[in-house]
Amino acid sequence: MGRAPCCSKVGLHRGPWSPKEDDLLINFIQAHGEGKWRSLPQKAGLLRCGKSCRLRWMNYLRPDIKRGNISPDEDDLIIRLHSLLGNRWSLIAGRLPGRTDNEIKNYWNTHLIKRLRSQGSDKDTNDDNVKAKSKFNLPGRKSGLEKSRIRRGSNWNDNMMKEKEENNGERGKTKIHLPKAIRVTSLRLTGNNDNNNNTGFESNTTTTATISSGNGSAACTLSDRDVPWHDGDHDHGVESLIGCDFSTSDKHLGKLYEEFLQLIKVENQDHDDQDQFNLCAESLLF
DNA sequence: AAATCCACCAACCGCAGTTGC
DNA sequence: CGCAACTGCGGTTGGTGGATT
Known part of the structure; x- marks a missing residue:
């Protein structure tokens, strides 16, 4: 069965947003918050698809957008x-x-x-x-x-x-030259994270990352000391993940893990690319 | 001045992952 | 567990305005 369209397009406005529509959307979100995009247009009095509202808000109307x-x-x-x-x-x-x-x-x-x-x-x-x-x-x-x-x-x-x-x-x-990249499909963080401050983990926090290779996935739990960039004296980067207990029951996952290790080795050999390496690790985990 | 080309970017489309029932 | 709704993402389109012919 095919997926239903996100909304009925009959009678809905399309194309560029008018200032009036922007105002309606801003006012509604300021009053009720983001989310519930599907029902938002009706509640806000907009003749727009919820998807369109979300896009408009995310890409243009959000107050923290840098112009x-x-x-x-x-x-x-x-x-x-x-x-x-x-x-x-x-x-x-x-x-x-x-x-x-x-x-x-x-x-x-x-x-x-x-x-x-x-x-x-x-x-x-x-x-x-x-x-x-x-x-x-x-x-x-x-x-x-x-x-x-x-x-x-x-x-x-x-x-x-x-x-x-x-x-x-x-x-x-x-x-x-990086090995084929992996996709982090989900990431759950528990403990305090003081908003974009990478050193903001409190003690006893755990980090759980799920890495999938299309046919399998592995969970990896880190203690707070293992979280990359946590140690102020030493920049561990992704090398901290080496100790993770990846299941090797899936051959794809095993390969993935090998590639991951290779990535770590290759990158660590080249100190000129250390910044890129750190950025990579940071972006993959957060 | 008109026609055409080009660059830019807001918006759309369709798919996949997540969530809730 | 399966299904459908919801959400987010990345690729693409098309309108607009400036530059060029």
């Missing part, structure tokens, strides 16, 4: 994070306070991708790491490129495919 140009520091951080995470825009956005995933995605697609190409260092847009990092690369799911091609028909932009192939030829310039 204005991306600073050079942010620019640099986006490039570094993208080299580690691929197109995981929400994760990247999570490292840039006030920036939205949509904004970063747009910035990447319009500015950075061109700049990196012109510099001949488009390591981030074509290598296997990025492909592996995308959750859309999972078996059985069509890539965006494929979907786009289907939508546009058979004459769709052969140049794009050509360009893609040409880019693949530049893999040798890729600086960072």
Whole structure:
């Protein structure tokens, strides 16, 4: 049975939001808080799909949204994070306070991708790491490129495919060689976390991360002393995870774990990339 | 001045993961 | 446990405005 559409589109407004609609949405959320997006439009008197309301709020109306140009520091951080995470825009956005995933995605697609190409260092847009990092690369799911091609028909932009192939030829310039990335499907943190302060764990806290490889998953529980970056005298990074008890009953998971260890070794050998390594660890865990 | 091209970005779409019944 | 609703994510589209021809 197919999935029902998120909402009836009959009679709903689409396209750009008017100031009046914005006001209605802001007022409602200020009064009732975020969430319940499905029922929000009706309650707020909006003729919009709940999804559209959520998007508008998340990407534009939230009070903590940072407006204005991306600073050079942010620019640099986006490039570094993208080299580690691929197109995981929400994760990247999570490292840039006030920036939205949509904004970063747009910035990447319009500015950075061109700049990196012109510099001949488009390591981030074509290598296997990025492909592996995308959750859309999972078996059985069509890539965006494929979907786009289907939508546009058979004459769709052969140049794009050509360009893609040409880019693949530049893999040798890729600086960072990570094993295929894993996807952290869920993360549960107990104990106090003082909002973005990575050193804010109290004693006796535990961290539970679930890492999945598509066919299996492993739970890993860390004591507070194991949490990366916790120890002020020594920057452990993800190496703290080595002691975790990953089940090896699943061969995919075993492989995944090996790759994970390899990642740790490779990255630790290169102190120049220590920052990227730390960022990677941080982003994967939070 | 008009037509065309191009860059930008808000918004949409469809899918997958999570949650609740 | 299975199903459906809800939520979030990433890829893509299309409108708009500025630049160029």
